[in-house]
Amino acid sequence: MAVNSYYERCSPILQRRLYSTVFLIVAYVYTLLYLWQARFSDGLGFFWKFFSIRLIWWSALVSFSLVTLVFARKVLLQVKRDTDSSLLSSFLRIFQKRFLIIGALHSLSAFLISSYYFGLKRNEKYYELFKYPEGKYEPPRINELYLVVFLHSCGLALYYTSIFVLQEKSQLRFPIIQQSRFFALKGRLPTILYTSVRISLVYLRGFFVLYLLFGHTIQNCITFVLGIFVTVTPYPISRGILFDFGLITRVILSGTLITLCWEIQNHIFEICFTEHVNVSDMNVNPNACLISGLQLNSKPYMQHLAYLELWRIAKFSPTRRSLIFRDIEKNPTSWQQISSECIKAVDGLTSSIKQHMNKHKPDTSKPAASHKANIQQNSFLNDAFPQKHKIANLPSAIPANPGRSLPSIFAKPADPLVQKPEHSRILGPSDNIYQPVNATTQNWEGKILSLITTLIKRWKWGQALLVQTEEEQAKALFDSIQLQIWAIQALSRFTATSLTEDLYGTVQRDIPRILECLLACLITIETFIQAPPIHSNPGKARDTHQRLQRQSFAVVNALQTSIYEITTTFYENLSGYKFPPKYALRLQSFMDFKE
Numbered sequence: 001m002a003v004n005s006y007y008e009r010c011s012p013i014l015q016r017r018l019y020s021t022v023f024l025i026v027a028y029v030y031t032l033l034y035l036w037q038a039r040f041s042d043g044l045g046f047f048w049k050f051f052s053i054r055l056i057w058w059s060a061l062v063s064f065s066l067v068t069l070v071f072a073r074k075v076l077l078q079v080k081r082d083t084d085s086s087l088l089s090s091f092l093r094i095f096q097k098r099f100l101i102i103g104a105l106h107s108l109s110a111f112l113i114s115s116y117y118f119g120l121k122r123n124e125k126y127y128e129l130f131k132y133p134e135g136k137y138e139p140p141r142i143n144e145l146y147l148v149v150f151l152h153s154c155g156l157a158l159y160y161t162s163i164f165v166l167q168e169k170s171q172l173r174f175p176i177i178q179q180s181r182f183f184a185l186k187g188r189l190p191t192i193l194y195t196s197v198r199i200s201l202v203y204l205r206g207f208f209v210l211y212l213l214f215g216h217t218i219q220n221c222i223t224f225v226l227g228i229f230v231t232v233t234p235y236p237i238s239r240g241i242l243f244d245f246g247l248i249t250r251v252i253l254s255g256t257l258i259t260l261c262w263e264i265q266n267h268i269f270e271i272c273f274t275e276h277v278n279v280s281d282m283n284v285n286p287n288a289c290l291i292s293g294l295q296l297n298s299k300p301y302m303q304h305l306a307y308l309e310l311w312r313i314a315k316f317s318p319t320r321r322s323l324i325f326r327d328i329e330k331n332p333t334s335w336q337q338i339s340s341e342c343i344k345a346v347d348g349l350t351s352s353i354k355q356h357m358n359k360h361k362p363d364t365s366k367p368a369a370s371h372k373a374n375i376q377q378n379s380f381l382n383d384a385f386p387q388k389h390k391i392a393n394l395p396s397a398i399p400a401n402p403g404r405s406l407p408s409i410f411a412k413p414a415d416p417l418v419q420k421p422e423h424s425r426i427l428g429p430s431d432n433i434y435q436p437v438n439a440t441t442q443n444w445e446g447k448i449l450s451l452i453t454t455l456i457k458r459w460k461w462g463q464a465l466l467v468q469t470e471e472e473q474a475k476a477l478f479d480s481i482q483l484q485i486w487a488i489q490a491l492s493r494f495t496a497t498s499l500t501e502d503l504y505g506t507v508q509r510d511i512p513r514i515l516e517c518l519l520a521c522l523i524t525i526e527t528f529i530q531a532p533p534i535h536s537n538p539g540k541a542r543d544t545h546q547r548l549q550r551q552s553f554a555v556v557n558a559l560q561t562s563i564y565e566i567t568t569t570f571y572e573n574l575s576g577y578k579f580p581p582k583y584a585l586r587l588q589s590f591m592d593f594k595e
Contacts (some may be wrong), residue, residue: 002576009279010302014314018074021272022067024181028264029066030059032296036257037120058116065109066265072102073269079172079304082478094165103161109259110153117150119256139233142223145247149254151218152207156255159203160262169266172301173307174482175273179575184271193265200255204248273301276308286320287327287334294341302485307345310338311486314493318501321494325502339494341489344519349484349555350521352477353528478551485558488518496569512577515566519583522559525552563590 034050049055076098094097130140135314164170211218226232279293280286290303290313293306313320327334457477478484498507529552567590579587589595 006279006289006306007291007296007299007302009282010305012291013277013279014273017272018070019277020181021070021269024185024268024272025070026059026063028268029261030055030065032257032260032264033059033062035115036253037116040372045393058112060595061112062109062116064260064391065105065112066261069102069105069262072105073170075271076102076170077172077301078170079301079480079482081475082168083169084502090166094162099161099165103158106157106161106164106262107154109261110157111150113258113261114149114153114254115559115572117257118250139231141233142226143221144219147219148211148247149514150253151211152204152255153258155207156200156203156258160199160259163199172270172274172304174304178276181271182273182477185267188267188271192260192267196256196259196263199259200252204252276312277305278309278312279305280309280318287324287338291334291337291341294338299478307483307486308489310342311490314490314497318320318497321497321503322495325498325504325506328504328506333506335494336510339491339507339510339514342491343514345480345484345487346491346521347481349478350517350524353524356473356477357524357528399499419468455471474549474551481551481555485555487559488521488555488562491518493566496565499561501570511566511570511574512579515563515587516579516583518559518563519586522556523582523586525556525559528552529556560595564588566593567591 012505036057037049038046082093094103094381130143175184200407220234223232225236240326280290283289290310293302294310296303296306305551313324324334324338332340435548495507502508529549571591574591
């Protein structure tokens with residue numbers, strides 16, 4: 001089994017991706033620092049600066065600070081969405097150890113980049129902490145220009161770290177369309193530039209207001225701290241530098257350069273680590289290697305790569321599909337293991353939504369009960385599938401190896417009026433990859449949260465901070481939405497192509513099980529969309545539906561497309577299968593193209 005391990009095969013590939021990320025970041029940082037020192041007065045001498053020792057030195061320092069951020073993100077690699085119990089918990093997440101480290105690394109890189117930019121003119125008024133207006137032998141004063149530059153850099157680092165945490169920039173987002181690195185980064189450059197300028201300007205506006213109000217207090221605090229070690233003369237700041245057009249221009253350019261470096265680093269990391277990789281093709285037994293990757297519940301990132309590879313095989317690789325269909329010597333077969341893992345992923349979404357709806361009972365429970373009764377009254381299969389569609393049946397028996405039992409769908413059907421739970425197995429702690437992450441599990445966070453809760457719950461705005469937002473509740477239900485969509489689309493594509501590529505009929509046996517799984521998920525999500533049992537804030541009723549249901553509609557669209565792909569492919573043969581009444585009624589609407 002060690003030979004077929006997806007983890008062992010994938011680890012060296014990820015290591016090479018890390019090296020590629022570092023190389024690209026160094027190249028882009030060198031180019032940015034080179035462009036930011038451009039002057040109209042340089043003429044042709046501007047090209048010779050590309051090889052200057054100063055540029056090489058500062059590029060090495062800045063690249064080192066950004067590469068440490070890359071290694072930190074590699075350690076904290078995340079593909080599932082973080083969920084918090086309240087808005088207050090989201091803000092407290094900023095003070096977690098991992099994000100404090102990222103904030104410190106952002107501060108280091110911001111200080112280095114601003115030092116490089118303000119040192120271009122070699123003007124001591126920008127990069128010297130102390131001024132000696134009365135001579136070198138008199139106590140110095142704090143350089144207010146240096147103070148503005150230093151506070152601007154550190155504040156920008158904290159502001160960007162807050163955005164990084166609250167907007168979940170640490171989570172990898174796999175693109176729908178896979179491109180090469182060059183074209184992917186080229187397409188993102190306008191977005192990177194716009195985001196960098198916007199963050200820089202928004203922060204600068206708030207920074208100048210705060211410095212105008214609290215600049216004197218900040219200088220007194222710094223003077224007091226430095227006075228413990230050296231003699232510093234207190235000197236009131238003038239605040240007139242805030243109206244210095246030259247300083248404002250340099251601060252804007254410095255902030256834009258800093259955020260550009262951070263944004264490029266984030267996008268390069270995401271582009272390199274969301275590329276598809278054909279790990280199983282490098283193995284002597286590609287099917288077993290791929291299956292081991294689908295079962296990597298303890299390694300969510302590698303599991304996502306395995307599902308992405310499976311999705312690409314289902315969409316674009318007839319050779320690999322045929323290899324999976326022909327692998328029938330094992331028990332269970334490769335297809336049975338792959339389909340079981342995909343169904344488990346879809347069932348995980350169905351189970352989580354059902355549990356959430358049972359936990360928070362909606363007000364429309366009575367209409368739901370009457371709808372269920374209506375289904376039972378019309379639950380006979382002859383009406384669901386008229387004889388006009390019954391042209392040709394699939395083989396009811398397919399030769400199998402001795403000792404292997406046929407799937408349960410060919411057994412004697414049970415009483416259709418006896419409703420049994422469909423796909424309701426709840427995964428255990430060892431294999432469940434769909435449980436939301438609680439940000440308040442650490443002891444110190446729980447104590448701080450309890451203390452703050454006691455203090456602010458008496459006010460209305462405090463109660464709003466303590467209520468879990470609609471977005472957080474929706475994220476808890478769809479925290480692995482990309483993996484589940486890949487599983488849905490892979491199931492449908494494998495099933496549809498099996499009509500011409502599956503020579504042994506291994507997939508056709510599982511058509512009822514696959515359709516029941518997809519229909520169960522579709523019905524559950526549609527019930528959730530009609531009356532989502534999520535506590536919403538009455539003061540934020542506008543656009544709540546769109547904010548809550550965008551993940552739901554994405555999954556519904558994938559489910560409907562997948563079911564249509566199967567029903568149109570096997571349109572002539574589906575009447576030969578037996579389905580539970582509620583699924584047969586819904587499947588008939590797909591057969592009649594009414595969805």
